Amino acid sequence: MAINKELYERYKAMKAAKLAAMEEKENPDSSKSVVENSTTLSGSSSESSGFRALSSGGVQETSHSENSGWTNTYYQQKTEEYHGNVGNAPTVNNVSESDVGGELPYSAINYGTILPKKEEPVENNIEQKIIESPIKKFALIGYPLGHSLSGYIHLAGFESLGIDATYEILETPPQELVDRIKYLKTNGYSGFNVTIPLKLPVSMFLDEVDEGANTVDAVNTVVINPKTKELKGYNTDISGFSAAIPKDVNLSGKVAGVLGTGGAARAAIVALARSQMKEIKLFTRNVLNCKELLEYLRKNFKNTEFNAYQIDRIRDLSDINILINATPIGMQGYAAGMTPVEERELQTLPEGAIVYDVIYNPKKTLLIQLAQKNNYRTVTGLDMLIWQAVEAQKIWTGRVPDFKDMKIAALENL
């Protein structure tokens, strides 16, 4: 049936108005915050291998003064458990035959199927297309997955494309990863997303990894070849991070501060380095542990300077144009209500600086609230989450889903 273009335009306008109203409610002073954007930062890069394949090199550290008086930062008030790479979660290296035998107690949530609706143009640069079948099956694996919005976001995206699909939330502790992969390959899935703590371990089961995933040593999107059942991994956090930055921001020649050095941080660093930043400062709990990472970055992004600093010694951010929180500090269920940088230090950022928190739950972390209070522009992790899902659907389907529909679904379910 032909699509009525006028009705379709009205439908789009209605969605845009609905999203604008939701965002206005979220953030009445919208001039201080950043909402949707479709920019993808560009720039040359010569990265070729993962962060692990590194050699020795120098590490720099600042000589901040030790004056303290911190009150609401994470470092004095850790209360909740985090399941990222800082915990003691087992890795697949520890898996034994007996650990993985038998049926898994899958706690899958099936969000249902979507009826076909409308057609979108096909992208040219997609490497792999899924062979048509009545219902496409997708999933998210990771552990724990209690707070995940991915099902709502992806189903809204598939619906915007008129693709009949399911998206299941499959909690997968690391010791069950091997069986989970087997399950996905043999049960008709077209692809899946991967989240903590499996973004690195999953690479052991992949037949191929794209350049971005290889560069950041983390895979968050996998395509299952319908014929051969071979797996190819991608990292859509890199482009998702970039796409959430407002169009009018030019980072070339500027200085970034990135808090944390985990998967999200590395995706952010690569995205920032590709946009030709003058310097990227890494703030970490252990500068010495960053040696290989710095060495890799210096080797592969020669136009950008990289230095590492102790995160707990942040005092002066006056030379930083964009500050990124890529730690879980402030995240619901881990250190909610805490900030990785206290207000006093945040206030040292120059006028016009951007504060970008990759955390998406809560929508406004304490860091984002403090930044808005002090008139800095902000970017939230929710936009990054949606853009990385848009990118995943482009890889899976060769088509571009509707960002607004996906964001509305996220806001309705957050």
Ligand code: NAP
């Ligand atoms: P990760 O790989 O576990 O890395 C987290 C990093 O944060 C660690 O490497 C560590 O860096 C730092 N960190 C952890 N605990 C800390 C603490 N107590 N104090 C100071 N630094 C600490 O996790 P991730 O996958 O990067 O995720 C990090 C956050 O980003 C999570 O909240 C996640 O939900 C969010 N995320 C959002 C998106 C999105 O689309 N919006 C995508 C991915 C992740 P050092 O070891 O260098 O200290």
